[in-house]
Amino acid sequence: MSPANPTIETAREAFPVTRECIYLNTGTYGPMPEPALQELLEATAAAERQGIACTRDLGQDVGRARQGLAAMVGVDPGQIAMSRNSTDGINLVLAGIDWRPGDEVITTDEEHEAMWHPLLYLRATRGIVVHRVPVSPDADTMVERLRQVACQRTRLLTFSHVPCETGTRLPAAAMCRFAREHGIASLVDGAQSVGAIPVSLPELGCDWLAGNGHKWLHGPMGTGFLAATPEAMTALRPAHIGAGSLAEAEWQAGRAVPHATGERFEYGSRDLARWAGMHASLDWMGAVGWPAIQAHIARHASALKEGLTALPGVRLLTPVAAEASAGLVTFVVDGHSFQAVMDHARTSRNIHLRPVPHYDATRAAASVLTNGDDVVALLEALGEMTA
Numbered sequence: 001m002s003p004a005n006p007t008i009e010t011a012r013e014a015f016p017v018t019r020e021c022i023y024l025n026t027g028t029y030g031p032m033p034e035p036a037l038q039e040l041l042e043a044t045a046a047a048e049r050q051g052i053a054c055t056r057d058l059g060q061d062v063g064r065a066r067q068g069l070a071a072m073v074g075v076d077p078g079q080i081a082m083s084r085n086s087t088d089g090i091n092l093v094l095a096g097i098d099w100r101p102g103d104e105v106i107t108t109d110e111e112h113e114a115m116w117h118p119l120l121y122l123r124a125t126r127g128i129v130v131h132r133v134p135v136s137p138d139a140d141t142m143v144e145r146l147r148q149v150a151c152q153r154t155r156l157l158t159f160s161h162v163p164c165e166t167g168t169r170l171p172a173a174a175m176c177r178f179a180r181e182h183g184i185a186s187l188v189d190g191a192q193s194v195g196a197i198p199v200s201l202p203e204l205g206c207d208w209l210a211g212n213g214h215k216w217l218h219g220p221m222g223t224g225f226l227a228a229t230p231e232a233m234t235a236l237r238p239a240h241i242g243a244g245s246l247a248e249a250e251w252q253a254g255r256a257v258p259h260a261t262g263e264r265f266e267y268g269s270r271d272l273a274r275w276a277g278m279h280a281s282l283d284w285m286g287a288v289g290w291p292a293i294q295a296h297i298a299r300h301a302s303a304l305k306e307g308l309t310a311l312p313g314v315r316l317l318t319p320v321a322a323e324a325s326a327g328l329v330t331f332v333v334d335g336h337s338f339q340a341v342m343d344h345a346r347t348s349r350n351i352h353l354r355p356v357p358h359y360d361a362t363r364a365a366a367s368v369l370t371n372g373d374d375v376v377a378l379l380e381a382l383g384e385m386t387a
Contacts, residue, residue, distance in 0.1 A: 006033075006284065008292040008368075014284070015369050022351040022374045026367035027164065027192055027328050030218040032277065033284045040220050040277025047273040058272035065275040066262075068282035069225045072217070072290075073190070073209055074200035079233060081226040081262030082275070086191040087114040089210025089226035090158075092265055093187050094118045096236030097156065101127030104154040106146060106184075108135045108170070110163035110358075115189055119158075129153070135163055137324035139171035143178050150178075156185050161199065162192035165356050167318040167328025167363070169197070176205040185232070191215060195285075196297055196327040196367075207232035213278050216327065216367070218285060220277040226262065234260050242267030285368070293368050297327045300366035300375055304329050307379040313386040317361055330356055330363045336385055338362045344385055349377045 006014060014033035017023050023031070032040065046056045062082065070077045083089050095118075105119060109132040122128045131149040136142050146157065157179040161172050172188055179186040186206040193199050194209075195216025201209045209227040213219030228236075238245060238258055244267040248257035258264035285293065302322055308314050308331050317330040333341050338355040341362045345351040351374075354363040364378060 006288045008288055008296050011288045011293075011368050012371060018369050020350075022349060022377055023369050024364040024366070024374065024378065025352050025354050026215060026218075026369065027167075027363065027365035028215070028354050029221075030195075030215045030367065031369070032218055032220060032281055036218070036277055036280035036284050039280035040274065043273035043276035044271075047271075056276075058276065061276035061279060062272055064279040065223075065282070068279050068286075069211075069213075070227070072194060072199070072282070073211070073227050074202050075227050078261035079201075079227055079230065081228070081233070081265040083210075083224040083226055083265070084222045085114075085212045085214070085224040086189055086210045088224050089208070090114055090187065090189060091118055092226050092239075093158075093208050093210070093236060094122060095239040097185075098237060099126040099128055099155075102129065102153055103127075104129040104131065104151060105156045105158060106131045106133065106149055106154060107157075108133055108159045108163060110135050110165040110168070111160055112164045112189070112191070114191070115158065115160065135166065135168050135170060137168050137171065137319050137321070139174035142171050142175055146175060146178050150182055150184065154182070154184050156187060158187040158189070160189040160192065161204075162196070162326045162328065164192055164328070164363075165317075165358055165361075166330050167192070167325050169193070169319070169323070169325050172204045172206070180205060185235075192328060193326055195290075195293075197294055198290075201227050201229070207235075213281070217278075217281060218368070219281040220274045222271065222274055223278045226265065228262070230260065233262060233264070234258075236264075238264055240265075240267065244268065288368070296368060297366050297370075298322045300370045300372070301325065301327055301329055303372070304364060304366055304375050304378065307375065308382070311379065311382055311386050314382060317356075317359060327366050328363055329366065330359070330361050332359060332361045333382060333385055341382070341385065345378065345381045348384065349381045351378055351381060353378075 133145040187208040190211040194211040213223030313334040
C-alpha cells in the first residue's frame, strides 16, 4: 500500500515495480506513484464512460497540471504550453521559427533523436546549417566552444540540459547568457533535468524550455510542456491551428490571432484525463518534497559512481561531481558490449538498464525509486563480469 503521507523514506512503497525488479531506468520511463495512477484511471474512466456528460471537471485538472508545471520551472501558468513530451516542445520551437537557407544553429554532439532528427530534417528541407560541439560541464570550455562556431547567421542555440548519453550537466545558464549577449535565441531540452535537479527558466535565462511528464516527474505517458518567456512564446508561429488556438477568430474580417499564452499550441479534442494524472503525480511528489527527492537522487548517483570507479575495467563516462551531473550514470565495461552488460544485469539480478550504443555503454538512473540495495546489486553484477 502507498503511504498516506509520503516521505523520502517511504516513497518507494508507492511504486510496485520495485517489488518486481531493480528499476534503474527512470531516465526513459519513470513509473507513476500508485495514488497518482489511480487518479489517472478514475479520470480516464469518467471521461470515456460519460463522454460530454462527464461530471468531472477535466478543465480544472488541466489547470492544476499547468500550475504545477509552471511552479516546477519558475514561470507563470500562461507561459506553459501543454504537450505530449519534450519532442513536441522542441518541434513547436523548431517549426515555429521562420527559417531561411543559410541560417545557423548550434547544438551538441550528444543530443537525443528528439533534437537532432528535427534539426537534420530542417537542414535537408530548409537549408539551415547545424554545428555540433562536444559537451563539457565546465562553463568556460562550453562558452569557448560556442564562440568558435557562432557567427552573424546563428539564430538558435539548442541543447539538452543533461544529455541522455553521458548524463553530463551542461552549464546552461552560461551558455544561454552567451547566446543572449550575441542576439541568439536559446532552447533547452529539460527532459533529463526537470525533476531530477532544480530547474528554473528565469535562472537558466533561456527563451524556451521543453520537458516531459513521464520521466523524473513520474507522470503519465503523453504529457509534456513547453515553457517560454512571454516574448518568446508569441515569437513562434504555430505550425498547426485548431479550435482553442485562437484568441480572435473573425471570418469576415479575416482576423486569426493566436493566444499570447501557451494555449496557442493547444487545440482540438484531446485526452484531458491524463492531466489529472499529471497533477496528481506532481502533488504526490511535492508532498514527498522535491529538495528531499533531488538530494536522494544525488546521493545514490554518487554512491553508484563511487562504486563504479572502484571496479577494475569499468570506465565512468558521467562526471563524478554531483553539480556536473544529475540522475543518469553512464559507464563502459571494457571487453563487454552494452548488450552483454544489460543481459547479465537482467539475468543475474533482474536489473533494468538502458543502452547507449553511441559509446557502446550502459546507463543507469538513480531516482526516487532507488535504494542502497539496488546500487549494491548492480555493482555486484558488474564485479562478476570484471573479476
